[in-house]
Amino acid sequence: MNTLSDFTFVSGLLFAVGIYGLVVKRNALRLLFAIEIMINAANLNFIAFDRFLWANSLQPEAALGQTFVLFSIALAAGEAAVVLAIVVVAYRLHKDVDVSELKTLGG
Amino acid sequence: MADLVFLAMMAVTVGGAIVALEAREIVYGAIGLAGSLFGIAAFFFLLDAPYVAVFQITVYVGAVAVLIIFTVMLVRQERWMKEATYSLGRVVGILTAAAIAASLTLAWSASHLGSVPVQPSQATFVQIGQLISTSFSPALEVLALVLSASILAAITLAKVERGEEDQR
Numbered sequence: 001m002n003t004l005s006d007f008t009f010v011s012g013l014l015f016a017v018g019i020y021g022l023v024v025k026r027n028a029l030r031l032l033f034a035i036e037i038m039i040n041a042a043n044l045n046f047i048a049f050d051r052f053l054w055a056n057s058l059q060p061e062a063a064l065g066q067t068f069v070l071f072s073i074a075l076a077a078g079e080a081a082v083v084l085a086i087v088v089v090a091y092r093l094h095k096d097v098d099v100s101e102l103k104t105l106g107g
Numbered sequence: 108m109a110d111l112v113f114l115a116m117m118a119v120t121v122g123g124a125i126v127a128l129e130a131r132e133i134v135y136g137a138i139g140l141a142g143s144l145f146g147i148a149a150f151f152f153l154l155d156a157p158y159v160a161v162f163q164i165t166v167y168v169g170a171v172a173v174l175i176i177f178t179v180m181l182v183r184q185e186r187w188m189k190e191a192t193y194s195l196g197r198v199v200g201i202l203t204a205a206a207i208a209a210s211l212t213l214a215w216s217a218s219h220l221g222s223v224p225v226q227p228s229q230a231t232f233v234q235i236g237q238l239i240s241t242s243f244s245p246a247l248e249v250l251a252l253v254l255s256a257s258i259l260a261a262i263t264l265a266k267v268e269r270g271e272e273d274q275r
Contacts, residue, residue: 002113005221007150012211013121014143016204021128024200027187029179033127033140036171040147043163051154052223054230060237063230066159067238073159073166074250078257080171084178085261091182092267 007048014041028090028097032083039076043069116153120146131188137179141172155229 014037021034050065087097094101119142126139144167151160239247 002110002153003221003225004223005215005218006113007154008215008220009212010117010120010150012208012215013117014124015211016208017121017124017128019207020200020204023203024197025128027133029133029175029182030128030136032175033136036140036167037124037127037143040144040167044147044150047151047154047156047159051156051229052226055226057226057228057230058234060234063234063238066156066230066235067243069156069159070162070235070239071243071246071250073162074254077166077171078254080174081261082257082264084174085264087178087182088265096184097182 004048004052007044011041011044011048014038014044026098026100028083028087028099028102031099032080032087036076036080039072043072046072113153116146116149119143120150133179133183133187134176137172137176140175141168144168144172158232158235 018034018038018041021030021037025031025034046065046069050062053065054062056062090097090102121143123139123141123143123146127136127143130136130139144163148160148163148168151157151163
């Protein structure tokens with residue numbers, strides 16, 4: 001069995017890759033990819049700590065991490081739907097999805 | 108210590124994430140993202156959370172990744188393939204990511220996370236259901252509201268008005 005630090009290591013790597021995408025990329029779709037990657041890094045941490053934390057897995061709180069991740073996945077799905085709709089609208093208006101060009105969204 | 112299966116899953120997950128951000132053709136990037144999400148689901152299986160893993164595959168790989176691929180095909184432009192490869196921003200981004208990865212790894216290797224004993228078993232989906240239907244039932248209803256609001260917003264945003272269609 002792997003130790004808890006192995007999973008946190010993977011999660012930290014994923015989070016760093018997501019930060020890199022957020023800093024460097026200007027394409028709105030790539031930014032969405034980076035955000036999804038970071039959300040998944042956080043979810044992995046939740047599940048890993050949930051697995052290692054509870055000595056008695058029959059107590060009700062032992063499923064807290066998994067419950068949080070279920071809510072997080074559902075929220076991320078809604079967020080992706082809204083972001084993709086915004087991307088489609090921005091493309092219809094500007095023929096591009098470069099976030100540095102989308103100044104009209106700033107009001 | 109990490110075994111071969113773990114290393115392979117790590118390669119799929121992190122490699123898929125890098126492909127998602129760095130592939131020149133953005134459709135391949137979307138497929139790389141789906142691979143990365145699938146690797147995360149494999150980690151959930153490894154951590155004895157099969158319900159969450161199946162949920163992850165259904166929602167992320169099944170719905171979100173396919174939605175992203177369709178949107179990418181709708182808005183794709185050939186000129187994205189020729190975006191600048193080397194720039195100052197890219198170097199700064201790589202340095203930032205390396206600094207964050209190094210600090211997180213150092214902090215975790217200095218802590219006692221490596222010696223936390225593995226617990227005999229993981230909570231089952233019965234307990235998840237009990238939690239969701241008791242303590243988290245208000246959160247569940249708020250989540251339902253948020254989901255329906257976001258679906259309404261997505262439909263309203265992406266809807267093409269009849270007059271707008273005629274102008275183009």
